[in-house]
Amino acid sequence: MNRHLLSGADLSHADALLVLDTAEELAQLADRPIKKLPTLRGRTVVNLFFEDSTRTRISFEAAAKRLSADVINFSAKGSSVSKGESLKDTALTLEAMGADAVVVRHHASGAPHRLAHSGWIRGSVVNAGDGTHEHPTQALLDAFTMRRRLNGDRPLGTDLTGRRVTIVGDVLHSRVARSNVLLLHTLGAEVTLVAPPTLLPVGIDAWPCTTSYDLDGELAKSDVVMMLRVQRERMTTEGGGFFPSAREYSRRYGLDRRRVAVLPDHAIVMHPGPMNRGMEIAAEVADSARSTIVEQVTNGVSVRMAVLYLLLSGSTEITEVTA
Amino acid sequence: MRTTPTTTGRYVVTGARVLGREPTDLLLEDGVVAEVGPGLARGRAEVVDADGLVALPGLVDLHTHLREPGREDAETVETGTAAAALGGFTAVHAMANTDPVADTAGVVEQVWRLGREAGHCDVHPVGAVTVGLTGERLAELGAMAESAARVRVFSDDGACVSDAVLMRRALEYVKAFGGVVAQHAQEPRLTQGAQMNEGELSGVLGLAGWPAVAEEAIIARDVLLTAHVGSRLHVCHVSSAGSVEILRWAKSKGWNVTAEVTPHHLLLTDALATSYDPLFKVNPPLRTGEDVLALREALADGTIDAVATDHAPHSHEDKDCEWAAAAMGMLGLETALSVVQEAMVETGLLDWAGVADRMSSRPARIGLLDGHGHALEAGAPANLVLLDPAARRTIDPFALASRSRNTPYAGRELPGAVVATFLRGVPTVLDGKLQ
Numbered sequence: 001m002n003r004h005l006l007s008g009a010d011l012s013h014a015d016a017l018l019v020l021d022t023a024e025e026l027a028q029l030a031d032r033p034i035k036k037l038p039t040l041r042g043r044t045v046v047n048l049f050f051e052d053s054t055r056t057r058i059s060f061e062a063a064a065k066r067l068s069a070d071v072i073n074f075s076a077k078g079s080s081v082s083k084g085e086s087l088k089d090t091a092l093t094l095e096a097m098g099a100d101a102v103v104v105r106h107h108a109s110g111a112p113h114r115l116a117h118s119g120w121i122r123g124s125v126v127n128a129g130d131g132t133h134e135h136p137t138q139a140l141l142d143a144f145t146m147r148r149r150l151n152g153d154r155p156l157g158t159d160l161t162g163r164r165v166t167i168v169g170d171v172l173h174s175r176v177a178r179s180n181v182l183l184l185h186t187l188g189a190e191v192t193l194v195a196p197p198t199l200l201p202v203g204i205d206a207w208p209c210t211t212s213y214d215l216d217g218e219l220a221k222s223d224v225v226m227m228l229r230v231q232r233e234r235m236t237t238e239g240g241g242f243f244p245s246a247r248e249y250s251r252r253y254g255l256d257r258r259r260v261a262v263l264p265d266h267a268i269v270m271h272p273g274p275m276n277r278g279m280e281i282a283a284e285v286a287d288s289a290r291s292t293i294v295e296q297v298t299n300g301v302s303v304r305m306a307v308l309y310l311l312l313s314g315s316t317e318i319t320e321v322t323a
Numbered sequence: 324m325r326t327t328p329t330t331t332g333r334y335v336v337t338g339a340r341v342l343g344r345e346p347t348d349l350l351l352e353d354g355v356v357a358e359v360g361p362g363l364a365r366g367r368a369e370v371v372d373a374d375g376l377v378a379l380p381g382l383v384d385l386h387t388h389l390r391e392p393g394r395e396d397a398e399t400v401e402t403g404t405a406a407a408a409l410g411g412f413t414a415v416h417a418m419a420n421t422d423p424v425a426d427t428a429g430v431v432e433q434v435w436r437l438g439r440e441a442g443h444c445d446v447h448p449v450g451a452v453t454v455g456l457t458g459e460r461l462a463e464l465g466a467m468a469e470s471a472a473r474v475r476v477f478s479d480d481g482a483c484v485s486d487a488v489l490m491r492r493a494l495e496y497v498k499a500f501g502g503v504v505a506q507h508a509q510e511p512r513l514t515q516g517a518q519m520n521e522g523e524l525s526g527v528l529g530l531a532g533w534p535a536v537a538e539e540a541i542i543a544r545d546v547l548l549t550a551h552v553g554s555r556l557h558v559c560h561v562s563s564a565g566s567v568e569i570l571r572w573a574k575s576k577g578w579n580v581t582a583e584v585t586p587h588h589l590l591l592t593d594a595l596a597t598s599y600d601p602l603f604k605v606n607p608p609l610r611t612g613e614d615v616l617a618l619r620e621a622l623a624d625g626t627i628d629a630v631a632t633d634h635a636p637h638s639h640e641d642k643d644c645e646w647a648a649a650a651m652g653m654l655g656l657e658t659a660l661s662v663v664q665e666a667m668v669e670t671g672l673l674d675w676a677g678v679a680d681r682m683s684s685r686p687a688r689i690g691l692l693d694g695h696g697h698a699l700e701a702g703a704p705a706n707l708v709l710l711d712p713a714a715r716r717t718i719d720p721f722a723l724a725s726r727s728r729n730t731p732y733a734g735r736e737l738p739g740a741v742v743a744t745f746l747r748g749v750p751t752v753l754d755g756k757l758q
Binding site for chain 2: 088108117178
């Protein structure tokens with residue numbers, strides 16, 4: 001694996017399977033009374049969050065702590081960063097504290113890339129979501145969840161060849177969509193992005209996926225439907241005026257009971273959260289047996305443990321678990 | 324190159340290839356080219372050995388940001404004009420987006436005086452079109468035109484005069500004193516928060532797109548307005564193949580429209596944004612390889628009249644950060660001629676006469692500068708640059724005269740080197756060093 005995890009494209013097929021398989025092994029830990037391994041004892045993981053995201057931060061925090069790493073949470077909100085301290089100065093501070101890994105969430109696309117390549121820090125950089133660019137650990141936990149649900153009880157070593165994944169919503173602004181397209185393509189899945197034309201980026205024809213404006217036309221052949229959060233502000237003039245109203249969006253692109261009925265029996269419904277119930281997804285769909293939304297959160301911890309473990313331990317054996 | 328140590332103020336430049344032609348000598352005396360021809364008597368003149376060097380009329384930049392007053396941490400008139408002289412320029416137009424904005428006679432006269440005091444090249448201030456560059460009402464264009472700075476080029480560069488009525492009024496108003504409106508063509512609503520060229524890469528990189536249509540729509544509107552009111556328009560930093568088509572059409576109608584392209588848009592593409600290194604963040608953004616080829620072709624066939632640097636110094640702090648937080652712009656004065664050599668001369672698109680036309684004669688005509696852009700013939704002002712086209716140099720940001728370091732060519736090898744620059748017969752650069 002690369003020293004950093006910045007993009008879904010950083011993972012080869014073998015790397016991706018290694019992370020997913022490692023996460024499967026680590027997931028067994030969750031069933032034990034003591035959910036902790038000594039693997040990263042003495043190593044320091046910094047959660048550097050320039051943007052609010054409680055769920056991602058606590059997921060990384062839980063992952064690092066279960067591996068016995070020391071965790072420092074650095075929230076830029078209300079700290080010196082908001083008073084104009086630069087990304088660089090923050091990075092130098094963390095470097096001085098001896099961070100082995102920096103998990104970074106930033107509102108600017110490419111900020112983790114800058115952090116990794118500017119010589120400011122020596123540790124590994126994990127992108128926990130940058131602007132409208134990528135969120136690779138989300139894609140990993142989504143792939144992990146798909147594999148568990150679709151590939152039966154023995155998912156180890158399997159990929160997603162031939163699986164059809166339909167991702168619906170604000171692709172233009174979605175880091176989840178970008179990372180998923182790249183990773184799922186690597187794992188052999190066929191991805192279709194569905195959105196109103198205003199919410200698909202220019203140049204999307206070059207992405208390794210297909211696109212559609214018609215959700216109803218995609219449902220019957222989908223193994224997975226992943227709904228993306230759509231911010232209501234996007235319909236306002238100041239927000240870009242991407243669609244006329246929440247109601248129209250919901251009618252054309254929302255996943256309700258009627259649409260779910262068209263899905264194959266085995267198909268699952270995913271959402272990276274946080275959800276707008278009643279907007280992109282109906283409450284009854286979100287809470288149905290097809291929904292993996294709560295599992296995704298659980299799986300997020302296992303996948304992030306695997307990522308931190310593989311980036312920091314320099315070994316691919318988890319002796320404490322497999323022994 | 325060696326000079327003999329006398330101080331007569333007369334120079335004989337020997338063996339220079341004027342516009343790349345056969346070697347000849349030039350006698351520079353009393354601020355003018357006194358004689359041109361082989362084997363000129365050296366008399367009491369200082370000899371400048373220009374064997375193997377190409378002589379061009381001193382370069383004229385229509386688009387320079389000198390940052391003074393207001394951002395002297397990034398550049399001053401002194402350091403910016405030193406960079407200009409080292410780049411072979413004898414005149415630069417200083418853009419109006421300073422702090423305070425150059426929207427009054429007082430500010431343009433201040434910049435003009437600072438240029439005279441520095442003495443490295445002539446500084447012609449550009450006046451703002453609108454008060455404070457806010458695009459709301461016309462600045463006192465007449466006062467700036469009549470000031471000691473004799474402003475003829477007006478621009479809100481950095482911002483677009485996007486209001487159609489205001490643009491029309493500006494075009495009409497400058498006719499009274501033969502001025503030209505230099506438009507920064509950028510439809511603001513189409514480019515809110517824009518970070519890079521909108522295309523395949525912006526989608527992948529998750530950076531908000533700056534669509535070429537935002538430039539092209541304004542150029543289309545402005546050439547029509549210019550024709551309608553019978554005025555004169557200059558289009559700043561043209562960046563797209565589509566803009567070239569519109570300009571070609573406007574020129575075919577005989578309308579009084581000129582345009583410039585920057586060196587970086589002739590050489591670099593948006594692929595550089597994949598590094599997320601803000602050194603490559605510029606406005607208008609770097610575009611695709613097809614755009615670069617269209618711009619080169621347009622400069623070669625004259626659809627684009629001039630190369631202008633858009634030299635945009637920025638402090639280290641404004642570039643050493645994440646892409647979205649970084650300032651837009653890159654240095655250009657000290658590398659412009661080399662980039663043009665690589666993109667236009669070594670590709671066979673322009674010969675040295677063509678370079679002289681696009682970097683000296685035409686920009687001087689657009690800016691109405693009487694003392695610049697003349698052929699190097701007897702009687703012409705002795706403004707010239709001597710360059711060594713065979714030299715190769717690796718760009719070191721710390722070796723530049725500019726106060727800022729934001730060159731996109733850091734570590735890159737470029738062809739050609741300026742050996743000497745003369746401003747009215749006085750060397751501002753000799754042996755590649757500032758005098």
